[in-house]
Amino acid sequence: xxxxxxxxxxxxxxxxxxxxxxxxxxxxxxxxxxxxxxxxxxxxxxxxxxxxxxxxxxxxxxxxxxxxxxxxxxxxxxxxxxxxxxxxxxxxxxxxxxxxxxxxxxxxxxxxxxxxxxxxxxxxxxxxxxxxxxxxxxxxxxxxxxxxxxxxxxxxxxxxxxxxxxxxxxxxxxxxxxxxxxxxxxxxxxxxxxxxxxxxxxxxxxxxxxxxx
Amino acid sequence: xxxxxxxxxxxxxxxxxxxxxxxxxxxxxxxxxxxxxxxxxxxxxxxxxxxxxxxxxxxxxxxxxxxxxxxxxxxxxxxxxxxxxxxxxxxxxxxxxxxxxxxxxxxxxxxxxxxxxxxxxxxxxxxxxxxxxxxxxxxxxxxxxxxxxxxxxxxxxxxxxxxxxxxxxxxxxxxxxxxxxxxxxxxxxxxxxxxxxxxxxxxxxxxxxxxxx
DNA sequence: CTCGGGATACTACTTTCGGGGGATAGGGAA
DNA sequence: TTCCCTATCCCCCGAAAGTAGTATCCCGAG
Numbered sequence: 001x002x003x004x005x006x007x008x009x010x011x012x013x014x015x016x017x018x019x020x021x022x023x024x025x026x027x028x029x030x031x032x033x034x035x036x037x038x039x040x041x042x043x044x045x046x047x048x049x050x051x052x053x054x055x056x057x058x059x060x061x062x063x064x065x066x067x068x069x070x071x072x073x074x075x076x077x078x079x080x081x082x083x084x085x086x087x088x089x090x091x092x093x094x095x096x097x098x099x100x101x102x103x104x105x106x107x108x109x110x111x112x113x114x115x116x117x118x119x120x121x122x123x124x125x126x127x128x129x130x131x132x133x134x135x136x137x138x139x140x141x142x143x144x145x146x147x148x149x150x151x152x153x154x155x156x157x158x159x160x161x162x163x164x165x166x167x168x169x170x171x172x173x174x175x176x177x178x179x180x181x182x183x184x185x186x187x188x189x190x191x192x193x194x195x196x197x198x199x200x201x202x203x204x205x206x207x208x209x210x211x212x213x
Numbered sequence: 214x215x216x217x218x219x220x221x222x223x224x225x226x227x228x229x230x231x232x233x234x235x236x237x238x239x240x241x242x243x244x245x246x247x248x249x250x251x252x253x254x255x256x257x258x259x260x261x262x263x264x265x266x267x268x269x270x271x272x273x274x275x276x277x278x279x280x281x282x283x284x285x286x287x288x289x290x291x292x293x294x295x296x297x298x299x300x301x302x303x304x305x306x307x308x309x310x311x312x313x314x315x316x317x318x319x320x321x322x323x324x325x326x327x328x329x330x331x332x333x334x335x336x337x338x339x340x341x342x343x344x345x346x347x348x349x350x351x352x353x354x355x356x357x358x359x360x361x362x363x364x365x366x367x368x369x370x371x372x373x374x375x376x377x378x379x380x381x382x383x384x385x386x387x388x389x390x391x392x393x394x395x396x397x398x399x400x401x402x403x404x405x406x407x408x409x410x411x412x413x414x415x416x417x418x419x420x421x422x423x424x425x426x
Numbered sequence: 427c428t429c430g431g432g433a434t435a436c437t438a439c440t441t442t443c444g445g446g447g448g449a450t451a452g453g454g455a456a
Numbered sequence: 457t458t459c460c461c462t463a464t465c466c467c468c469c470g471a472a473a474g475t476a477g478t479a480t481c482c483c484g485a486g
Contacts, residue, residue, distance in 0.1 A: 095348050101341075124345035128314075128336030134347045135308050135337045154432060167415035169472070183434050189475075190432090199442090200473075201413050202380030208421055367462060382442070395465050402444075403462090411444075412472090 003120050006032040006049035008040040008066065009082065010058050014105065018053060021109050028113065037066035048074060051116050054099065056083040056090055064093045071098035078119045091130055092137065101125040153194060160187045165204045216333050219245040219262035221253040221279065222295065223271050227318065231266060234322050241326060250279035261287060264329050267312065269296040269303050277303065277310045284311035291332045304343060305350070314338040366407060373400045378417045 005022050007030065009015040015033050022030040031049045034040040037058050044052070052070070056063040067079050080101035081094045091102055101119045103112065104127065115125035126134075153161065163173045170188075174181040188200070197203045218235050220243065222228040228246050235243040244262045247253040250271050257265070265283070267276045280292050293314035294307045304315055314332045316325065317340065328338035366374065376386045383401075387394040401413070410416045 100345060100348060118341050122345060123341030124348045125341045126344055128331050128338045131339055131344050131347070132313060132335060132337035134344070135313060156433065164414065165418060167410070167412055167418060169412075171472085179433085180435060182436060185474080186434075187432095188473090192474085197380065198474080199380055199382070201377065201417055204414055204417060205378060205380060205421070208418070369463065384442085392463085393465055395467090396463070398444080399464075400462095405444080413443080 002027050002029045003051060003116060004029050004031045004047075004049040005116060006030070006034070006040070006044055006052045008034045008037065008052060008058070008063065009055040010035050011055075014055075018112070021112065022116075025113055028116065037061035037063065040066055041069055044070060045073060048077070051078045051080065051120055053080050053082050053103075053112075053116075056081050056094065064090065064097045064099075067094060067097040067099050080115055080119055080125065091133060095134075102127070102130050153191060157187055157191050157194075160184060161191055161203060161207050164188070164200055165207050215240050215242045216264055216329060217242050217244045217260075217262040218329060219243070219247070219253070219257055219265045221247045221250065221265060221271070221276065222268040223248050224268075227268075231325070234325065235329075238326055241329065250274035250276065253279055254282055257283060258286060261290070263291060264333055265290060265292045266295050266316075266325075266329075267292050269294050269300075269307065277306045277312075280307060280310040280312050293328055293332055293338065299343065304346060308347075315340070315343050366404060370400050370404050370407075373397060374404055374416065374420050377401070377413055378420050 005028055007015055007018050007022070009018065012035070015035065019030045019033050022028045031047050032040075032043055034043055038061060040052075040054075054063045054067060058066070063081060067081075070077055070079070075098075077098075078101075079099040080103055081091075081099045082103045082105060083090070084105050094102065101115055101124050103115055103125070107115070118125040159177070160173060163176060168176065170181050170184045174184045177184075188203075191203060192198060195203055195206050197206060218241055220228055220231050220235070222231065225248070228248065232243045232246050235241045244260050245253075245256055247256055251274060253265075253267075267280060269276045271279070276294065280294075283290055283292070288311070290311075291314075292312040293316055294304075294312045295316045295318060296303070297318050299317070307315065314328055314337050316328055316338070320328070331338040372390070373386060376389060381389065383394045383397045386397045390397075401416075404416060405411060408416055408419055410419060
């Protein structure tokens with residue numbers, strides 16, 4: 001059973017050469033070519049392909065949005081984004097929309113076919129350069145969720161941190177506790193040190209995380 | 214200039230065959246082999262390699278923890294995790310710890326060398342299977358964060374708010390998104406307006422609350 | 427008793443924020 | 457086309473936050 005592929009690409013030349021590549025290769029079958037997202041949304045549901053090669057930059061509706069809509073209709077669709085150059089933002093947007101792979105247009109024919117069967121097998125073909133971006137993103141996001149080590153705050157410090165977490169300013173905290181702003185500063189300085197943070201925002205985030213735990 | 218590689222691997226056979234492969238290939242030089250994390254932490258700082266092949270499962274201290282410690286000492290270190298089979302959790306932990314690539318032990322020699330030079334060039338060599346896991350993770354994370362924006366924040370604003378919630382300063386947000394501080398300030402003003410708050414702390418608290426919901 | 431930690435307070439200084447203006451380019455809606 | 461929204465960028469300015477060093481008072485542990 002050959003893999004059914006559809007192509008969404010506004011450049012006629014690229015579209016036809018891709019179609020020729022796929023149509024002329026064993027194990028692949030081109031079941032549709034579309035010059036824009038609108039045509040794709042209208043035509044693809046008529047004969048669902050296994051894999052779609054989707055240009056990112058399409059006139060009017062972008063390829064990314066098109067992916068979103070198609071994925072809603074058929075989540076099992078495997079989609080490879082195709083573009084001329086690497087755009088970090090669009091990579092992420094594509095991933096979020098539901099695309100699985102990412103190809104540069106000048107990719108050699110053999111690799112394009114390899115990517116198609118790869119994504120069909122459940123992989124995510126992409127250059128290692130793009131993969132690096134993903135790795136960095138994951139590492140960054142996970143940093144936030146990292147468990148915060150809790151530290152022994154004195155009752156007074158805890159009290160002040162609570163007020164801080166309500167968005168109070170130094171002045172307001174001072175008034176509310178009937179102490180001077182300077183004292184608030186001193187406490188905050190100690191709190192920051194204990195929590196290993198450098199700003200009220202970080203302190204509040206840690207505080208709320210711990211509270212929720 | 215050849216790429217200096219160190220190997221951390223408890224199996225003597227695997228370690229030596231990797232060392233032989235690297236030592237016997239043009240453009241690569243093996244500058245150290247270690248049977249465990251402790252030895253690696255002691256020996257690697259003596260002659261910093263460019264790339265480290267790190268076994269994930271080591272006796273006592275895990276390869277992941279070893280990566281963390283080494284990365285602190287030298288963030289520029291490029292590390293490829295090596296393991297016998299794919300373990301999702303460990304992949305993510307490794308990424309968070311600071312590893313860039315991920316190899317299965319039975320990878321052909323040529324691909325191992327390719328992966329080393331790849332990571333040295335700034336890529337993240339990994340199988341497309343693993344890449345898929347990353348893609349799913351990214352998509353999932355973004356999905357969770359999306360419904361939280363009942364407050365009509367634009368995607369960009371949401372992104373900035375996320376970074377703000379990590380305790381980033383304007384300057385850091387600007388750098389991380391490759392935009393100017395002024396733009397960040399403008400976005401923040403709009404965000405404050407939409408959320409009806411007047412400070413980062415309040416905005417972050419609202420954000421975290423809504424996220425948890 | 428002395429020592430240390432917590433709570434209080436002050437001076438002085440630097441950096442970051444938040445609020446006020448505008449401005450431009452591109453995309454989509456009216 | 458015009459109008460609005462989004463995203464981008466810039467300037468000014470005062471207020472708030474953060475850094476550093478110091479100092480008093482009280483209380484409990486050693």
